[in-house]
């Protein structure tokens with residue numbers, strides 16, 4: 001938890017640079033020697049991949065330990081940690097030295113230095129070791145001792161998450177090992193980017209659920225307890241976890257030539273189905289909040305909302321602020337996601353600032369806030385200290401939420417006006433001296449977006465003060481792993497969500513149906529079947545350098 005947090009500080013500050021450059025407030029190609037696109041790569045990789053993966057493993061370990069009450073193997077944990085840290089350092093070196101400016105989606109024809117791919121691979125391998133060597137054996141042992149008991153909900157969520165994770169890193173491994181690495185090492189001179197992107201998005205979309213499921217575990221098992229209530233429905237929560245396994249990657253490729261419309265439409269339908277678990281969650285979480293608020297004297301159709309512990313500093317209740325802020329942001333993330341998913345509307349918003357707004361209210365919203373809150377909570381427990389600077393820890397999520405609501409609205413509007421994502425607008429469309437490109441009509445909302453980003457960063461700094469204080473505080477009690485786990489209000493036995501076999505079978509069948517033909521098409525069709533690789537050097541895309549030239553880059 002500590003290592004990704006340190007990197008996250010850099011990731012968040014680079015985010016501030018991005019938003020100021022996009023608003024034309026900073027008009028330069030780089031800052032402190034870090035080029036805009038290099039900074040964007042670092043921002044995306046650190047925040048969306050490194051921070052989230054480290055957290056998911058740490059949280060997964062803690063949940064399994066707490067719920068199954070079986071020890072983890074020290075050797076497995078150290079090897080996993082060393083692989084993850086070693087891999088992160090390798091990839092960080094490549095990015096920081098300008099050898100891997102390939103953005104966080106890193107698909108071809110952009111090519112990075114081989115250390116980036118090897119580093120990412122080590123990170124992923126390290127992340128799955130606990131699943132195979134600790135969690136599955138411990139779950140089987142638990143099952144032998146408790147043959148008739150239901151798997152604890154948090155354990156189910158965690159196992160679904162990492163099963164999904166193992167499944168989706170397979171196509172990623174194929175494109176990394178057989179396309180990206182050979183290209184990077186100079187062993188191949190041409191690649192098929194369409195195939196790479198189809199394999200990447202098989203991984204890339206489900207990746208968002210790998211981020212989301214730990215948050216959902218917290219919402220279902222801990223949030224109800226924090227508000228003094230119960231989880232409204234245990235079967236509904238289980239159903240939500242199981243529904244996440246639907247494959248929908250082609251919705252990132254609606255505009256991609258070479259894939260037929262029929263298959264894109266099929267993935268569009270499946271995408272609407274995958275929104276279902278989030279609708280179920282919206283209902284179940286709201287019902288759990290209502291139940292808790294009514295236990296505390298809440299009344300009326302709406303006035304019970306006032307009985308929730310928004311500002312409470314009592315015990316662990318401060319954590320509520322992180323969840324509720326994340327949930328409010330997720331309302332925006334959900335609505336914009338549904339727009340993205342609509343095949344025809346996507347043509348308006350694809351590759352515009354709109355998409356940036358969407359993912360800062362999903363992964364940058366609910367996911368980040370719940371991970372930040374839980375990091376602070378777990379560090380306090382594991383160190384045996386009280387959370388320090390609680391008022392700052394409480395203000396942080398609300399500032400983050402306010403900032404990103406403003407940011408989301410502003411970027412959605414500039415996106416609809418046509419502002420592209422992933423572009424340094426300060427030296428292009430928002431540079432008044434550029435007579436050809438200048439778009440003064442984007443200026444106002446881009447500045448509003450910068451204001452939102454700045455407010456969110458202030459929230460993050462408040463969090464940093466509290467976390468660093470907690471990290472170095474003097475222990476006042478024995479270290480422990482403990483979570484506020486709620487009971488369920490409705491817990492009717494529902495075989496559909498207890499027997500996992502039909503779900504695994506259905507997932508594999510759906511993957512085979514949804515991906516066989518698109519992968520075949522990717523391999524055989526289209527005018528972009530084979531192209532050389534490109535590298536981003538300073539502000540230019542240039543044909544890929546030879547290996548020797550690559551290592552000579554500044």
Ligand code: HAS
Nearest residue numbers: 208251275278282286327334337338340341350359362363
């Ligand atoms: Fe997405 C692009 C569709 C959810 C992340 N998405 C992205 C990208 C990222 C991302 C990172 O179909 C950019 C990738 C890139 O770099 O190119 N997304 C969806 C849909 C959903 C969705 C349909 N996305 C997520 C989540 C993410 C995430 C979750 C991260 C964790 N997304 C897309 C599409 C694209 C896309 C296209 C491609 C766009 C393009 O053209 O490039 C759904 O799963 C969303 C369902 C969510 C809901 C919301 C339920 C609301 C809840 C809150 C309840 C609140 C309460 C409290 C109870 C239906 C649970 C209320 C309290 C009060 C006080 C009011």
